[in-house]
Amino acid sequence: MDKEKETLTSKRTWELISAPIDTVVIGCRWVFTLKYRLDESVNRHKARLVAKGYTQTYSIDYFETFSPVVRMISIRILFSSVVNLS
Numbered sequence: 001m002d003k004e005k006e007t008l009t010s011k012r013t014w015e016l017i018s019a020p021i022d023t024v025v026i027g028c029r030w031v032f033t034l035k036y037r038l039d040e041s042v043n044r045h046k047a048r049l050v051a052k053g054y055t056q057t058y059s060i061d062y063f064e065t066f067s068p069v070v071r072m073i074s075i076r077i078l079f080s081s082v083v084n085l086s
Contacts, residue, residue, distance in 0.1 A: 026051050026052060028049050030049055031048050031049075032046070
């Protein structure tokens with residue numbers, strides 16, 4: 001995980017900041033999975049960081065979620081807008 005964190009930091013994908021004092025931080029954990037080919041050999045290793053949703057408090061933490069994932073349609077719309085405005 002240290003190598004992954006160093007890579008993301010060096011490419012300026014994200015930066016580590018401290019949480020504000022008056023907020024409750026929801027924990028997270030790494031989920032590791034193996035992706036297999038049709039012949040049952042290992043194709044690749046995947047890792048993702050997920051929030052521990054079971055630590056949320058109802059009506060406090062439910063409406064402020066932050067996800068680093070973007071939908072592909074959003075990127076396509078952005079590229080289409082850039083091309084049309086150029």
